[in-house]
Amino acid sequence: MKQSLIGALCVIVGVGSAFAQTPAKKPATKAAVKATPAPAAEVKDAATLEFEKFRAEMEDSNPAELFEAKGEEQWKAKRGPKNVSLAETCDLGQGIGKIEGAYVKMPRYFSDADAVMDAERRIVWCMVEKQGYKFDDIAKQPFANETFTPDITNLVTYVAGQSRKMKIDVPLKDPKVREAYEMGKAIAAYRAGPYDFSCNTCHGVDGKRIRMQNLPNLSTPQGAMSGVQGWPGYRMTGGVMLTHQWRMGDCFRQQRFPQPKYASDAVAYLLTYMIGNANGQVYKGPGIKR
Amino acid sequence: MTTKIFKAAAMGSLMLMAALPAAADTTHRAKAIAVIKKDFQPRGQAGLDRLAEDGLQAICNRTGNNPPAAIANQMQADQLAGVKFPADGKLLGDWKEGEKIAQSGRGFTWTDNPGLPVGGNCYNCHQIAPKETSFGTVGPSLYQFGKLRGNNPDIQKYAYSKIWNAKGFNLCSEMPRFGHVGALNEQQVRHLVALLLDPESPVNK
């Protein structure tokens, strides 16, 4: 009985755990009240500090490395109907096969596709155009669950790992990228749906939180970076590897919007706005998430 | 269901929108809306109808949530006029039920079962009863709400109306219009009123 309840909890993903009821947290909060009748802000800070103490240890051996290793194998292998490797055909903006530092310089404009593309969208484009995979097949189940991790997730994780400790450098001077940035900014501000929510409802001001979850202000460099850092990320809940594209979709889910299409302009523009705002900050590579 | 309400609200505000300066709708916004319309797909209970702005959303979006006072006042009055009160006139329900509703954050997402009741999401953004230390800070603290304001019929009506449709008081408030969009019914809203105002509620202890 208890196990099945916990099992169900594991299905709740993302900040969803903060939005949804979390019965399992009860013991902690009760104990916290006993210890300190003070406002919860202090309790949160203690908890946050405690989490941070173990952050480094968690990041030191991050299961994301397993997906990164698989992605490397898949990047280098001849695959797909055309039996070519991405290493010998795919240009992530730094030249064919050059992936060091490519992740932190996307989204960028690709003339061969005539589109602004984030890393995941670009790799999908290469898989379709160069290797001959069908987009619809990839888009059918583009994100990992507890029993399945799509190749694209491994590939993105590998490519992201090749930008460890590098500065975010989205080429906002490129007019096409700047245009995408402005559109992303407008998408982030767009209120609609049954609850009148936009991205900015939660992520437009400093110092707020939903339940205990701190809400980064995506319009500031530090805030935007905390929305970029750790993606793609290994999510402890369920133990699945998830990408930045997935995270954008989950925000819209909680915004009570319909679902953004996979590898679409809308997601690429939003990512351009967000990652562009984080320009100059250091990316630590694939991360680990709650 | 929500679509119908959106449409009704949109009608009333069409003329108001015409009064806004044309420059308020930037080319980026117009293009962004086109991208949104093109790049979303329905999933679960979240249909594409949710992407359409109703009149209020359009005004807030176009003005950066800072509409001219004349428009704001008139539209707020419209929103407030739509608040539906219980037929028996009783606005104070059971605070214990209210607490349960305040705790739940479920409802309206594409992963929620549309057949299940929708939560009030209250603790996501507000401090309320002191026992719950896991609360958000997007909205103001509601701890001691009734203790500070009393529990007279006017306060009850205010609290009820605010939960039903926060936009009746602040047009571009970040708080959802829980009653207005059919997320919470009269019964649920008055339980929440009790959570805030009942002297027996832990909020006021």
Next chain:
Amino acid sequence: MNTTRRTVLKSATASGVLAGLIAAGALRPTQVLAADWNKAAFEAHDTAGALKGIGAGTPAESKDLILKVPDIAENGAVVPVDVVSNIPNTSSISILVDKNPSPLCAHFDFANGALADVSARLKMGQTSLVKAVAKADGKFYTAQKEVKVTVGGCGG
């Protein structure tokens, strides 16, 4: 529960599969020894049963056994734990989560220069005591600490 499955598995792994692998030279002898899984201890549903299973009985509390766990786990699905024994001649360390359906999480035997210092990551279904048990010169010692769980781990 499900004894049939276990019996089948046990016979398959312990005798059939492994014998085949040894014959094929795929496994070296040490690995075969490792397959000697302490079923009674790992499938015990309470800490007392698990302790009995590893032969620890009622271990004595020791300040020389250091258990490092978070006060509050960020996620019960992944709780980092680190155990160091400063008790001379420590030959094994076991880690238990009191309130998990099967409390015994892991057991390590040390040899050939291994230090009594291990780290692992555990699932915790709820707030619980985490225990370390060390064996040294045939005696058992223990240390424990409570870990508060804010989001439960997946069925652990």
Next chain:
Amino acid sequence: MADPMKIRAQLKGDVTEVRILMGHAMETGQRKDAAGKTIPPHFIQSMTVDVGGKKVIDGQIGTSVSRNPVFGFKMKGAKVGDKVVVSWIDNKGDKRTDEVAVA
């Protein structure tokens, strides 16, 4: 076939630190899938660490170890270049052996 492990073995002073990352579902047998069906248990039961041809760690593992397990061990007496061999076997008989040299 099981995915490769990631193993790191570093000599710091006279102590060698070994970190191991294993790709495994570590199913408890108590979870249910979306359709309400119990997911059968599938977890690593045993693991060994051999360094320089000698068994250093003999480990037994239960279902309470996290998915995609991470372990850390320390030892004395190893030198740079020594071969570190890690093996595991799970309750279904799946197994994996990987190795790395002490760096």
